[in-house]
Amino acid sequence: MPQHYEFGLDTFGDVTAGPTGEHLAHAQVLRNVVEEAVLADRLGLDFFGIGEHHREDFAVSAPEVVLGAIASRTERIHLGSAVTVLSSDDPVRVFQRFATLDALSGGRAEVILGRGSFTESFPLFGFALNQYQELFEEKLNLFSELLSQEPVTWTGELRPPLTGQRVYPPVEHGTLRTWIGVGGSPESVVRAAHYGLPLVLAIIGGSPARFAPLADLYRRALEQFGHPLQPVAVHSPGFIADTDREALDTLWPHYKVIIDRIGRERGWGAVTREHFEDEAGPNGALYAGSPETVAKKIAAAMRAIGASRFDLKYSNGTLPHEAMMGSIERYAYEVVPRVRELLAVADEADDELDAVARGDRADAAAAAEHPAE
Structure with a gap:
């Protein structure tokens, strides 16, 4: 099990409800996201991701652009995407934008590359949906070449070739920290392993434990x-209040708004309170509850998967800014320290078992070498 753990936050900049229930303007939501990230930095969290x-x-x-604004007002928190939809973007421009962010933030930039769960960017930028898979494969191949920061010679089928091209600005120190975000297919985790890149598992429904075999496949x-072992991170939604009941009652109407909206687009039925509470239960992917409830659930998921980072997707539909700020505070002040405690105890127990097993193996080897007469 990993011994070093990180804890972050993710948001998609969901359009939220204002004081009287009205939807806030996109501009105000963007300003609020910056304030949420500034709070996360002040509270000592490790990562802030924006979808x-x-x-x-x-x-x-x-x-x-939003991350650049955040970089100018923060000091230590790492900043990245959650995710960058590489299929409908240009790998060179993505690299340039995040290398620029890395320079402005003093080496704190990360990029999580993925295909995304929505398809609006394809017609918007002139890409064909029937090339969904091929676009990502080819562009990821090019992006991996750019990470070397050497002159790139590359040829593909869907983008013009490069011949000995350098890409600017270079990353000032080391390489750009790059992850692959996946939704749960074996092909996706093997692809991440092929490039030797860290893995983010987006677990947004069902039991987190069912992703453990995928994490094991990735390591194999x-x-x-x-390639050397790489970190595995988990991204999941959640909300933290003083009690389980307060968290569920506060989150439910805002969660229902977004799930029902997406459901209508994809042919699902309306989400029920029963399903919502099942997802918030011990075997679901929604981390909603009191600090102790959420901490135990995060620790269990990280243990099951062998994850070294957990990113809480703290924005949920129309959940108001003020409620999210309170949830961020509870996450940083109460949940993260408690998760660290739980994982430290579990890691210590693992170390003791490993020591016993090593001793048993040594005894067996000695007995084999010097059998009793």
Whole structure:
């Protein structure tokens, strides 16, 4: 099990409700996201990620611009995407934008590359949905070449080739920290392993434990491809209040808004309170409850998966800014320290078991070498 753990926050800049229930303007939501990130930095959290969307219910279509504003007002927190939809973007421009963010933030930039769960960016930027898979494969291949920061010679089918091209600005120190975000297919985790890149599992429904085999597959694939072990992170939604009941009652109407909206687009039925509470239960992917409830659930998920980072997607539909600020405070002040305690105890127990097993193996080897007469 990993011994170093990180804890972050993710948001999609969901359009939220104002004091009287009205939807806030996109501009105000963007300003609120900056304040949420400033709070996360002040409270000592490790990462703040912003998703990319191109639709009315999310305010952020240019995460790097928002992250640049956050970089100017923060000191230590790492800043990144959650995710960058590489399929409908240009790998060179993505690299340039995040290298620029890295320079402005003093080396705190990260990028999480993925295909995204919405498709609005494809027609918006002139890409064909029937090339969904091919676009991501080819662009990820090019992006991986750019990470070397050497002159790039590359040829593909869907983008003009590069011949000995350098890309500017270079990352000042080391390389750009790059993750692959996946939704749960074996092909996706093997692809991440092929490039030797860290993995983010987006777990937004069902039991987190069912992703453990995928994490194991990823680690085996890394070894087979000859890459060193890489960190695995978990991204999941949640909300923290003083009690379980307060958290569920506060979150439910805002959660229902977004799930029902997406459900109508995708042919699902309306979400029920029963389903919502099941997802918030011990075997669901919604981390909603009191600090102790959420901490125990996060620790259990990280243990099951072998994750070294957990990113709470703290924005949920129309959940107001003030409620999110309170949730961020509870996450940083109460949940994260408690998760660290739980993981430290579990890691210590693992170490003791490993020591016993090593001793048993040593005894067996000695007995084999010097059998009793």
